Amino acid sequence: MAALSDFIHTGVWRRYDDGTQSTLILTVTQGTGVLLTATLALFVSLSLGQLWSIICFALHQARSTPAPRSGLHHQRQALLRSAPSPGSTAWTLVRLAWTWRGKSPGVLPASSALISAAVLFIVALAASSLLSSRLQLAGGDVLVSGACARPLPPTDDVDAQEWAFSYAQGLAGRKLFERAARLVRDCYGSRAASGASPDCGYSPVDKIPVTIDFDVPCPFAAEFCSGNSAMTMDSGLVDSNLHLGINSPPEDRVRFRKVMTCSPIETEKFAGPWTQMPPPNYNTGGQVPGVFYKPFYLGPRGVVTPNPKNGQRNYTVEIRPYGMELIEIGVDEPRTLWKPLPGLAVSDADLVMFVLRNDAEYSSAVEDPWFRATKQRRPGGGFISNQDSSAVCCTERYQACNTTACTGLGGWLPVLKAASSETGLGLNERQKQVFDILDTAKGNQRQYISGGVLRAHDYTQVLSSVSLLSWGLPRDQWQTEMSNIFNITMALAQLIPTFALETLNVPFVAPGDGGATTHWNLGEYVSAMRKFQVCGLARTRNLRHANFAFAPLVAVLAVGVALAVVNLACLPNAAFWLQGRLGMNRAYQRREWAQGHLFMLQLEKFRAMGIGPWEVDEEGGGIPWMAVREGDEVPVLDKFDDLSKKADPDGESIKTG
Template sequence: MDNSVYLGVWTNWSRGPVLGLTLTTTRERGNLLLVLTAFFISFVATRLWKIFCLALHRSYSTSEPRDTVHHQQQVILRNSSSPESGILSLLRLIIAYRSSLKGRLIRRLTPVLLAILLLTGFTVAGGYSSSISSSIGDEALARSDNCALIDSSTTISSFNLWAAYSSKRIADATQYAQHCYTNASAGMPECQKYVVDKIATNITNTSAPCPFEEQVCQTKENILLDTGYIDSHESLGINAQGGERFAFRYVLHCAPLKTNGYTTTISLDNGTWAAYHYGTSKSGTSDNRTVRPFTYAARDIREQYDITGYDHLQEKRYLLGQVLFCTIHSLTRIAYAATSAVGSVTIDGKPHPDYEIMPISELTRSDGDVAIVFLVGNGVQFLERTDDAWYRATAKSAFIGNGQTTGETQTYRPTEAASPMGCVQQWQWCNLAYPKDVGCGPLASQNDAVEGAAPLFNLTSQDLGATWENGSTPVGTRLTWPLRVTLLSGSHIVYLLNNLGGKALTSQDRFYSGVQFPIPNNQWQQDVTFWWKTALSLIQAAFVETVYASTDTQLDPLRRPPLNEEDEKMCRSQARAPAMNKRSVWLT
């Protein structure tokens, strides 16, 4: 990536049209330019001193008789070649005639003072000449011939390629979030890939109210995370003038859910299952949907914890969801697979009937998309009781030992077969050509946020179309291009958790061989915060990675190049940092 930056003159709009005028060149040429700049400064200093001497000589010239000092001073001004030689000659003159200059010393010192100021100024300028390469940081303008979005496909082989590519991106974003979305990350080399090390979170409220109807939430202290307005230029590095920028906002609001009154037991040939009724769920293609009368099902808690011995414990791992698939006509045909979350999509203020779930009224939000995340203990033993509202490991379980020490330890397990958490996601899009109080669409579900903001970008629902791609005007592209980039970033919480599975839990840092070591009572909030940071990291990466789309030819069926000239312009406007082998020089 460091070899794919624009070389030449461009304007960094962070500093305006004048101070932002920038030249990006190779480091070798940049070093040569700095040496030449220092030499040029000294050359200019000598010529400017000559101009000062001429001006002073003319101002002191007169047809009236003057003393010897006057004529000597005029000779020095006429013949001194540099400020330092002029200072030395003038000081010698003043010292030699100091006794006869009483009352006129200040006037005689004027050329000396001017020479000192000139010499000092240009010496400082020469010393700071190297700073012109860092006066705007190491930002460079990204440039690549591979600008493209990588999208999924309907064929199985292409989908598998996309899944592998997406999984690698999420793994990278997870590592970046762990290292760079911390208070101690400033200055770390691995955190200097983008114009900012992290997208700031404007609001972190760990005592937020229930995001749904209050009776369905497990606790009154829930978590709300809000980016505030993410400026496309300042935070994402899309280099543009103030009136050509956009902003978007992302809000995540989560709460553990009550299970009492929302659970039934299902007995099948292969065991007993707990079914959770937070809405009906669907699976299959749009032409052949299977509708289930429950959202999710997990094996009975007693069957999950039917374990004997420490060796069997080592195989136990958390499941973020163990979804039960069955036909609508019979519950005797069953299979299950690990997943993380299920979600609904809100369109025109109502849940879309053809999506994954149709939530119950208590969980319905007209101004956001709903996701439900299920945590399954799956035999994991807790070394200590935890009252965390999502993990809920308060029931006594087996006594275990590690086979190396004497004695056994009382462990604990969850009280529920699965523990649900409900989340609401909201988005908002703004055209920064307008004041923020009138230039933003509604804070709403993903679909409604886009539709509500479209008129601010001179677009209609018909202009956007079903794929939200038609924004061929400069204004329209400020919505459609970033929208497509963020949609394909993998940052949506449902997709993110389905990909990460158990790795999405920060409690894994204190997990070993099927045993969960002590965790705090706000562990679930730490988990949600980690999902949030990973999602923001994916958004950061998506804009730069779109410019440098993978050159793997296997991904060619998934490649979606810019649709028009305005999309190309957005690609050419992407700034990034640092340019490790380049040098950006301030030209003004």
């Protein structure tokens, strides 16, 4: 099975950040990233070495003058000409200052300036090393490459093809829902989960923040409301780029909002008695004898029968002794089968009802209105549910936005129509297709939300096929369950942009293949991906790859190369040539640069010629200096490759003073 890491784009891409900002990113494999980081650190160090040589040249030329200067000045010039490392330069300057203390005026100011420059460069070198490491972006998003739209294998049997597609579609939806439920359990708020999981670092954001108000009025008529208050969950505006990771410029982004208000409702007052007679138009489908049924009259609900014509039954749902069922009605939904009673229906919102069958036996009484269990099975025994079924009913309102305007809150279909119309938000094709993806996530919720998602299972132990034992539940357990379900719908929206790639292959035993298992692609699962190619725009997080800020990386490389070219190819000849072109008389400076670095060789030649005396301060590091009277001239050797030659009588002299 192909993993998502197999589809990560390696190379340069543009990451769109919050607002109008964007960043060029270079994505490489983790191994390449380690090598690039090490190479970059070495390159920066070498480049700064080139910069230090340029600085030494500039300081040397700025300080170079034919005017009389002390021996300390010329020793500093010789040091700048040799351009050792900034650390070595700083230490040598300190030694020179110590040697010349009290023997030459202005030792401290001049030395302090040069020492400060060397120390500041050392600090800059350390800072640049840290900054170069920052070019690698920790925990950054990566771009999923390629397209999801890969067709299922062809077959000559049309019915088999359709069946296989439905199979793949259903299996993909179930896996998506399971992952969303796991993401919520591991990554969302304290009411939903605790602890950490690798899944939390998968999406561009760990979770979509949800605001919850636990004290709002019941949205239904008083005869339906049970309990003291309702609760509202509000996602706020969820950004397709920031929260869902669909990498898009501002003009292609959308935002959506979901507001869900829930309340436990009365069910027993609307229920009929238990009976062995199936309700009218109910498909028993080979049902074994002895099954009992209990109708709840909360509004008629259509049913698809095997013939396959739609029938009507005059009850809402039948609950067998286990599980939970979701029933919903959408505003303007043409295929809506449930017609809730007046007072339960809300004209400007979709309606979802969660009907629970509770067979657990509790160690203590449960006062929660949805899980209420205050009736003892036997004296001194556990507590069982007071009602054959209980329900929580929720209104769902949505809002759609582009970057400049929003629709009002309303049912899903009216909001989509308002967003897509020319008189509404006027969404472009890409924005519409993002809502197609959200519509797929919404459809997934109605198919796979069942009793398995209930957090009450955390308290329950199955003792046998007919015995369930549970600790008592909190008074607000129903609020925990609704918060969990709401968060799952948010997680579905987070996961769906990249899900089809990560679960590319599903096992399938095709008819007539003798039980052989094949693996089919799930790329067709989300039709919007086929149109939008969202898999080529989706961002995710992946620890097997490394990200670098591309523009700063290029800038560092360009500056480093430029410094090397300037230092190795342009200095000093190009600088001296430019000075000549500008009419600047810098003959002495050129001569000192060309010959001043041989200052110590001059010392040996001078001694051989009897020029001196020279004094050496052993405590100052053994650096020699010559004691001369003010105004004396010290000849400069013209040739250093032949130390047997005498001083050039026509050459310039270095005056001391």
